[in-house]
Amino acid sequence: MNELLSIVLTIITAATPLLLASIGELVVERSGVLNLGVEGMMAVGAVCGFGAALMTGSPLVGVLAAIAAGVILSMLFGFLTLTMVSNQVATGLALTLLGLGLAGMIGEGFVGQPGVKLEKISIPGLTGIPFIGPVLFGQDLLVYVSLIIVAATSYVLFRTKTGLIIRAVGDSHQSAHALGYSVIGVRYLCVMFGGACSGLAGGYLSLVYTPQWVENMTAGRGWIALALVVFASWLPWRLAIGAYLFGTITILGFSLQAVGIGIPSQLLSSLPYVVTILALVVISGNRALTRANTPACLGQPFVPDR
Amino acid sequence: MRLVLEKRGERSHRMALLSPLIAIALTLITGGIIFALKGLNPFAALYVYFVEPLTTSWSIEQLFIKATPLALIGAGLGVSYLANVWNIGAEGQLTAGAILGSAIPVFFPEMQTLLTLLLMLGLGVIGGMVFAAIPAFLKNRFSANEILTSLMLVYVVQLILDWLVRGPWRDPKGYNFPKTISFSGWQTLPSFEVLPPSMGPLYVNLGAVLAVLVVVALAFMMGRTLKGFELRVQGVAPRAGRFAGFSREKTVWFCFLLSGGLAGLAGICEVMSTVGQLQPGISPGYGFTAIIVAFLGRLNPVGALVAAFALAISYLGGESAQVALGISDKTARVFQGILLFYILACDSLILYRLRITGLGGKVAEGRA
Numbered sequence: 190m191n192e193l194l195s196i197v198l199t200i201i202t203a204a205t206p207l208l209l210a211s212i213g214e215l216v217v218e219r220s221g222v223l224n225l226g227v228e229g230m231m232a233v234g235a236v237c238g239f240g241a242a243l244m245t246g247s248p249l250v251g252v253l254a255a256i257a258a259g260v261i262l263s264m265l266f267g268f269l270t271l272t273m274v275s276n277q278v279a280t281g282l283a284l285t286l287l288g289l290g291l292a293g294m295i296g297e298g299f300v301g302q303p304g305v306k307l308e309k310i311s312i313p314g315l316t317g318i319p320f321i322g323p324v325l326f327g328q329d330l331l332v333y334v335s336l337i338i339v340a341a342t343s344y345v346l347f348r349t350k351t352g353l354i355i356r357a358v359g360d361s362h363q364s365a366h367a368l369g370y371s372v373i374g375v376r377y378l379c380v381m382f383g384g385a386c387s388g389l390a391g392g393y394l395s396l397v398y399t400p401q402w403v404e405n406m407t408a409g410r411g412w413i414a415l416a417l418v419v420f421a422s423w424l425p426w427r428l429a430i431g432a433y434l435f436g437t438i439t440i441l442g443f444s445l446q447a448v449g450i451g452i453p454s455q456l457l458s459s460l461p462y463v464v465t466i467l468a469l470v471v472i473s474g475n476r477a478l479t480r481a482n483t484p485a486c487l488g489q490p491f492v493p494d495r
Numbered sequence: 496m497r498l499v500l501e502k503r504g505e506r507s508h509r510m511a512l513l514s515p516l517i518a519i520a521l522t523l524i525t526g527g528i529i530f531a532l533k534g535l536n537p538f539a540a541l542y543v544y545f546v547e548p549l550t551t552s553w554s555i556e557q558l559f560i561k562a563t564p565l566a567l568i569g570a571g572l573g574v575s576y577l578a579n580v581w582n583i584g585a586e587g588q589l590t591a592g593a594i595l596g597s598a599i600p601v602f603f604p605e606m607q608t609l610l611t612l613l614l615m616l617g618l619g620v621i622g623g624m625v626f627a628a629i630p631a632f633l634k635n636r637f638s639a640n641e642i643l644t645s646l647m648l649v650y651v652v653q654l655i656l657d658w659l660v661r662g663p664w665r666d667p668k669g670y671n672f673p674k675t676i677s678f679s680g681w682q683t684l685p686s687f688e689v690l691p692p693s694m695g696p697l698y699v700n701l702g703a704v705l706a707v708l709v710v711v712a713l714a715f716m717m718g719r720t721l722k723g724f725e726l727r728v729q730g731v732a733p734r735a736g737r738f739a740g741f742s743r744e745k746t747v748w749f750c751f752l753l754s755g756g757l758a759g760l761a762g763i764c765e766v767m768s769t770v771g772q773l774q775p776g777i778s779p780g781y782g783f784t785a786i787i788v789a790f791l792g793r794l795n796p797v798g799a800l801v802a803a804f805a806l807a808i809s810y811l812g813g814e815s816a817q818v819a820l821g822i823s824d825k826t827a828r829v830f831q832g833i834l835l836f837y838i839l840a841c842d843s844l845i846l847y848r849l850r851i852t853g854l855g856g857k858v859a860e861g862r863a
Contacts, residue, residue, distance in 0.1 A: 225642065265836070272498055274847065275839040278581055278642065282786055283839060287832025293825040409650050416643045455658035462647040466633070469644060474637035492500060492847075 194320055196440060201324070201332055202398055204436025206231075206390040208335045210414035211421070211428055212342055213386025218418055219346060220379035221359035221486035225281025226266055227387050228411025229288020230259045234391025236296040239304055239402045248307035251396050252331070252389065259388020260381050262288060267380040271373050274490045285411070296402045304400035307331065329397050331389070336429070338386070343425035355379060359484035362491045372491050387411065409462065416465045420472050422482040431468075438464050500847040510845040515791050515798075518837035519805065525833055535820060543819045544812035544830075552695040554811060560769055561810050563702040564589070564761035564781040566803035569788030570706075570713050570796040571754035577717075577794040578726040579733065580750035584630065584645030585758040586782025587652040588623040592759020593766045594656055595622025597773040600682045601664050601675050611681040615763055616705075623759015624752050626652060631751035635744045641751075649782070657775050664773065674774040684768045702764035706800070709757060713796035726750070758782060779810065780828070787835045790842075806831060 210227050217224050237258035242251025266284050269275045307329050310316075315326040346352035355375060357365040362372045394406055413435065421428035442457040473479060526544070527537035548554045568585045575582050582588075596619035599611060626648060633639040661673045669676070687704070690697035717723035729736040729746055737743070761781065770777050788806050792798030813827025 269836065269840055272500070273840050273843040274500055275843050279576075279786075279790060280836070280839050282583060283832060283835040286783060286787070286835060287829065290825060290828030290830075290832045294823055294829050297823050297825065409647070412643060412646050416640075416647070419640060419643070453658050453662060455654040459651045459654040462650045465647050466639070466644050469639040470633055470637045473639040476638075492502065 194323065196444060197324055199443075200433065200436045200440045201328060202436075203439050204433045205332050205335050206393040206398060206410055207414050207417060207435055208339065208429060208432035209331070209393060210387050210390035210411060211417040211432060212335070212338050212425060213383035213390075214414055215418050215421070215423060215425060215428055216342060216346070216355070216386075217379050217383035218487055219359045219423060219484055220355050220376050221362060221484050221489065221491075222270065222376050222380055223277045223281065223488040224263070224266055224270075224284070224380060224383055225278060225415065226262065226284025226288060226411075227383075227414050228407055228409065229285035229292075230262045230384055230387035231288075231391035231394070231407045231411045231414075232292035232405075233262055233288045233295070234259045234388030235395040235406060236292040236299065236391075236402060237388075238392030239299055239395035239400075240295065242305040242396055243299065243302060246305060248305050248396050251305065252307070252392050255388045255392025255396075256385045257388070259384040259386070259391065261384070263380050263384020263387070264377075266384075267377050270490070271376050271380070274492055277488050277490070289405070289407075293404050296404060299402035300404070302402065304395065304402065306400040307396045331393050331397060334389075339425050339429045346425065356484070359486055362486050362489070366491070366493055372493065376491075387414075390414070413461060413465050416469050419479070420468045422472065422478050423484065424482060435461065435464070497852060499850045499852050500843065501850050503846060503848050507845050510841070511793070514841035514845060515793065515802070515838060518791070518834060518841045521837045521841075522830060522834040525837075526830055529826070529829075530822075533822065535822070540816065540820055540822075544816050545808055547815055547819075548808050548811035552690075552697055554815075555695075556698060557811055558804060558807050559699045559703050561807035562800075562803040563700075563706045564765055564778070565785050565788045565806055566706045566800045567702075567709060567761040567764075568754070568758045568782060568785035569792060569799035569803055570710050571757035572785055573789040573792055573794040573796060573799050574713060574717065574726060575750040575754045576789055577730045578746050578750050579730045580747055581642045582627060582630070582645050582751055582754045583642055583786060584627070584647075584649050584782070585754060585785055586778065586780065587645070587649035588626045588755040588758035589762035589765070589778055589782045590649075590652045590656050591626035591762070592619035592621075592623035592756075593762035593773060593777050594652070594659065595619060595625070595759070596763035597664075597675060597678075597766055600678050601773070604676055607680045607682075609681065612684075612767075615682065615767060616760065619759045619763025620756045621759070623755040623757070623762065625755075627751040627755020627758070628748075631748050634747050641747070645751075653775075656773070656777075660774055666772075672774075674772050677772045678767060682767065683771065684764060700764075700768050702761075702768055705760065705764070706803075709760075710796045710800045717796060722749075758785075784810075784831055787831050787838075790835060790838050809834075 210231055214227055234255040238251040238255030241254030242248045262284060266280055269280045270277045309327050309329045312326045316322045354370055358372050358375045366372050395402055417428060417431045420431045439461045442460040446454050446457050523541060527541055530537045530540040548558060572585060596615040599615050629648060630641045630645040633644050634641040660675060664675050666674055666676045684700040684702055686698040686700045688696060689699050725741045729741055765777055766773055784806055788799050788802045792802035809827050809830050813824040816822050817824040
């Protein structure tokens with residue numbers, strides 16, 4: 190029972206950064222923008238969150254710094270792709286390369302320093318319940334935040350006028366523009382939301398998952414998050430399921446390593462990446478599923494006529 | 496007041512030539528500001544970074560060594576990107592080529608003939624192609640996004656490399672270091688004297704020669720053959736390409752095999768020269784930097800060759816700045832990222848004109 194509990198708890202911590210990063214990207218892509226810079230924004234979010242928490246001693250300041258870092262980088266991306274109409278794929282790659290470089294440079298002094306951990310919450314009476322207590326009522330704040338964001342995103346996207354506008358911009362920017370909506374403005378806000386979520390996801394890594402700074406600690410999670418959005422066919426709740434499925438697979442790999450069956454550890458470490466590829470293949474192969482939800486203007490530049 | 500882009504009547508040829516130069520100038524200015532913020536004399540720092548690598552024959556040799564893989568990979572990626580095929584897993588294909596090519600010295604350490612060299616290079620190319628074939632196949636068969644699959648494979652193949660050099664391929668006499676036996680003789684690339692000792696001396700290895708040959712061949716293909724035309728059409732006007740009967744599937748295969756094979760060649764050349772054995776970390780991210788090379792080189796093979804030298808300088812400058820100024824060599828990667836940003840921004844000015852309008856600049860909106 191105790192072993193099962195610890196496995197469930199680690200699955201949640203492994204899934205949360207993926208969920209945070211991918212829910213942000215989901216909104217960005219729903220508005221028709223493909224931001225491949227998630228990995229870079231996560232890396233900078235992680236290092237800024239770590240640094241801010243270290244300097245102030247407050248993990249919450251760290252969380253805010255991580256969000257701010259993500260937003261700033263995403264605005265850079267927004268300026269290039271939306272105002273300057275640059276190629277979104279190339280700009281996203283540039284953001285990842287720049288972000289990883291920046292994170293390495295900023296984080297040089299942080300290597301080996303003990304970090305500040307965002308503690309788990311504890312509700313008297315509830316957290317004490319065996320098994321259910323620690324799982325439902327004993328997580329860190331960001332786990333709840335991630336689920337609230339998913340619920341809110343799902344509600345806003347599909348139940349409100351705001352969501353309708355976002356989806357209209359993503360599905361047919363010409364029509365949305367003709368109706369008088371500011372395509373570029375909506376996209377800027379969505380890109381910034383995505384940046385905030387990616388930064389937060391990075392902060393989660395350096396403040397909760399492993400409270401320290403190691404270069405390349407994002408380890409491709411930003412890319413996995415991008416794949417998750419496709420896997421979830423741009424639907425928020427499916428995204429949550431996907432992220433937790435992924436967390437489970439990653440942790441199973443680690444657990445198998447710990448048990449020490451005769452499989453090389455590298456093979457188990459490669460599991461998340463291989464599974465990502467398989468997931469993409471399975472979902473993308475199913476045309477009916479993807480075609481219905483793929484934003485029609487995804488990755489297409491928009492220049493308003495004037 | 497706001498920035499507004501206005502479509503030009505036609506492509507600006509002047510901007511197409513100027514854009515990389517403006518981007519480099521802006522990167523240098525930004526770099527100077529970063530150095531100044533760190534409390535360094537920006538001019539002295541920029542000198543160490545970008546000029547010093549050109550001053551000694553030793554460092555010029557290093558420049559060739561660093562530019563070789565960048566040119567090989569960047570030229571292939573440029574062709575790919577031009578045709579709208581997004582292979583961003585060149586780093587993995589480089590590693591795969593290095594692994595497969597190294598099988599020869601690992602399994603036949605005694606084999607020392609010209610055949611050894613040729614087999615290693617050949618297997619390097621094949622290794623890169625095999626790993627590039629996976630995303631190509633998945634793209635064509637299942638329409639799986641090639642950006643994500645090719646990138647995921649980078650992590651996978653790096654873990655395979657790690658397993659090999661710590662496990663079955665480890666040098667038994669290597670004091671438990673994670674590496675294979677050291678390569679020697681025909682297992683390494685021969686060097687040629689380009690300049691006599693009185694003027695240098697300057698040696699370049701076979702890899703640099705191959706890179707130049709590849710660039711010339713690709714430039715010919717893109718400029719003078721139907722294949723090159725087909726690739727360009729698919730990039731600029733995919734619909735027109737379909738009507739012309741060009742097969743998208745074949746293009747995906749072609750681009751991945753070409754860019755993957757070249758990345759594999761770059762990988763095996765690295766382990767056969769600079770590195771001298773198979774070990775983890777055979778490349779300082781050449782496969783990713785080559786993406787910047789491709790764009791700085793205007794997705795043109797000859798351009799990639801020139802751009803490879805520009806990026807090679809930033810690698811070398813990073814190393815010398817670490818020694819001379821005590822700043823991290825990681826700043827090199829920041830510069831590379833900033834450079835790509837500026838290139839992409841400047842490239843917009845080829846098709847668009849930048850206008851700064853007042854608040855009253857919104858006229859006749861909704862005319863779409």
